[in-house]
Amino acid sequence: MKKIVLMIALLVPLLGLAATNPFPADASITGTIIDSLSGKPVDYATVSVLDQTSGKVVSGSLADGVGKFTVDKLAAGTYQLKVSFMGYAGKVIANLKLEDGATLKLGKIVLRPDSKMLNEVKVTGQKALIEEKIDRTVYNAENDLTARGGDATDVMKRVPMVSVDMDGNVSVRGSSNIKVLINGKPSAMMSASVSDALKQIPSDLIKSVEVITSPSAKYDAEGSGGIINIVLKQNTLEGLSLNVNSAAGTRGSSLGLNGGYKVGKFNFSIGGFGRGSYNTPGAFTNSQTISSLTSNDVSLTTQSATTSNTSLMGRYNLGMDYDINKRSSLSLGVVIGANNRPTKQDNFLTQNYLNNLLIGSMLQRNDITNSSNQLDATLTYTLTGKKPEREFSLLTEYSQNNRDNNFENIFLDQSNGSVLNGLKNLNSSKNKELTFEADYQTPTFKNTLLEFGAKDIIRTVNSDYTYYSAADGSLNYQPISSGSLSNAFNYKQNVAAGYLSYTISLPKSYTIKAGARYEYTSITADFQSGSSVNIPNYGVLVPSVNLAKKFDNGDMIKLGYNRRIQRPSLEYLNPNIQASNPLNITVGNPSLQPEFTNNFELAYSTHIKNNNLNLSTFMRNTNDAIQTIRSANGDTVRTTYLNLGKQNAYGMSASLNLALTNKLNINGGVDFYHLSLDNKDPDPLYHAANSGWVTNYRLFGSYDLSDKYAIQAFAFHRSNQIQLQGYQGGFGVYNLSFNRYFANKKGTIGIGGDNFLTHGYKIPTVVTSGNIAQNAVNINYIRSFELKFSYKIGGLHNKPQKPKKSINNDDLKQDNGGTNNN
Secondary structure, three states, rough: HEEEEEHHHHHHHEEEEEEEEOOOOEEEEEEEEEOOOOOEOOOEEEEEEEOOOOOOEEEEEEOOOOOOOEEEEEEEEEEEEEOOOOOOOEEEEEEEEEOOOHHHHHHHEOOOOOHHHHHHOHHHHHHEEEEEOOEEEEEEEOOOOOOOOOOOOOOOOOOOOOEEOOOOOEEOOOOOOEEEOOEOOOOOHHHOOHHHHHHOHHHHHHHEEEEEEEOEEEOEOOOEEEEEHHHHEEOEEEEEEEEEEEEEOOEEEEEEEEEEEEEEOOOEEEEEEEEEEEEEEEEEEEEEEEEOOOOOOOOEEEEEEEEEEEEEEEEEEEEEEEEEOOOOEEEEEEEEEEEEEEEEEEEEEEEEEEEEEEEEEEEEEEEEEEEEEEEEEEEEEEEOOOOOEEEEEEEEEEEEEEEEEEEEEEOOOOOOOOEEEEEEEEEEEEEEEEEEEEEEEEEOEEEEEEEEEEEEEEEEEEEEEEEHHHHHHOOOEOOOOOOOOOOOEEEEEEEEEEEEEEEEHHHHEEEEEEEEEEEEEEEEEEEEEOOEOOOOEEEEEEEEEEEEEOOOOOEEEEEEEEEEEOOHHHHOOOOOEEOOOOOOEEEEEEEEOEEEEEEEEEEEEEEOEEEEEEEEEEEEEEEEOOOEEEEEEEEEEEEEEEEEEEEEEEEEEEEEEEEEEOOOOEEEEEEEEEEEOOOOOOOOOOOOOEEEEEEEEEEEEEEEEEOEEEEEEEEEOOOOOOOOOOEOOOOEEEEEEEEEEOOOEEEEEEEEEEEEHHHEEEEEEEEEEEOOEEEEEEOOOOOOOEEEEEEEEEEEEOOOOOOOOOOOOOOEOOOOOOOOOO
């Protein structure tokens, strides 16, 4: 309403001016409104042009969705320009001289937040906790106090549309076919295990999380469920800055150091984060029934074990930015990661029954090793043009992940516990990627942007696996000579791509972003001992279109469509037989083909005073879906992956941010969707279909007891997850923390408790398909208490930072949590 009144106030003097001014009015003023802290555009700011002598308003305009404005049809003369927007201090630029027909380009006009208003209205940061962009939803983690002191997994539980299970596996709207990027770049840590990689990133280092559910043509065609981009905080402070974060608790400890030094044209950053977990006992039970296809015999197997999990992981980064001159810059970054996550299963008892009669039993202990190390190195050159938004960039990246996924089964005498014999599997894998990318963007006409570019990914993957057996208690292991048990799998893939994208801002605050991307994939695969694997090359064209309308009051509605492709990654291709549980084995399928998905989305965001509501609906259908298939071989359940049938989903997400008082903020959200799976197998025995509703709930908030004390709380619940041949049980987590600030809030010390009213969680996995009925239960004891400490040493003063380009290799279907060895 205020903006309407202002527009009317602007129009009245314009009408009078048009009636009385005898001189031609063909001059104009242009510029872009920028936030002084973030360097981002301030959209829909009010721009007024006043006569320099009388101070009367002669014209005006509103900045568009990217902060740009144009005030035209001005007569020659001397003016002053006034810019204003809620939450910012007003700015006046005086003595602007215009000549007939001239265009005065003011470039970037910086607005500074109004400190008085920020002090009076403390919810300003919370107001921007959830933001809607034309192709993504942005969760500003730096404004959420409840996420501090944890890791990226804790942050993900707070993000709309995102679900995280007990093992840290991430999905978006029920699809685990996503790609997780860090600062717009892929990471070798993610190729090993998304869940492990997230635990290596401290939450205090995360600036925001972008859920890109409708990616433009500029992004790789991969990620049928969307893309999650974790944006880390960047140092923009002149001088030296240092952040220290630490925690110690009953089940884990962590330490993080992040520093930066910015002087002149150079900006250096260095950081490290380590986390160790301990004292994490658990239990495992499994009951599987297999009915004979040729007789009335029924085989029943029961299993039970106690488990113990530990982990030690770290992430270390080094970066340098160099501003060559006003329009060109060079950026170099290196990230090294390491992860070691062993699991022990003791008293692993297996009992076999035939028609309810016990026919045998076996006792064993299992040692499972899951370790990896990673390297990411990037080099980026960026050149900006004299014309705003014109930019050219060259990017290259080398990424490597080395992973060991081993197990040892030691079989024991049930009477005295002595060692009888053993079985061991060693599986080492490497994933190397070399990427080249060139991008160019330029405005073509007023309020338009053209983007195009090319990219090439050279990927080399190999898996070397060997089985060993020991015939007696001496455990003198000897390799097993078998092409299926000991071999090396080599997989080479090249993805060449080109894209074209066009964005246009239309009258009445409409924006359209449309484009297309073509990718051609060539593959060669073979075994060191044995035949090659015939996988045909293929090309794919993926279009995308997004339409958004932003209203004068800040509300937004958007509609999007995109087509996506999902290529299988090593977790699905690896032919090594994972048999840490010899009666429940998993083996990959080297012949898997990609799956294709169509995505539709409709979203709306609004605010009432300082409260925000975001709503979104979606529909997704996938052909040739890569699905998990379980079959029986004697008393053993074999799990593999096949391109089968269709997967359809539709649903809705809602998030609400409430600023009830200056001290109390509450945020909540719910995601619910219907999932339908069908493998379309014509054989009645192996045909499988399943459907049902899935829901996720989240509620979190903070209350400032005073300027020095605060309470934060968080709760998350996930319902049963629908699977093709059954379901996985739901669970809930919660925590409560009490924090004390000191040194003008540069330091924080606190105490928190996770799931402190709950002893443990039982997560069942139920499979019913053909002649198989299985019920496996994992028990997790996750009650914990923790002390947290953080301290920040700031720099001298703040400077806006140039935006950086980054590589996005979001082109592989990945198993977020690695292999389940139970």
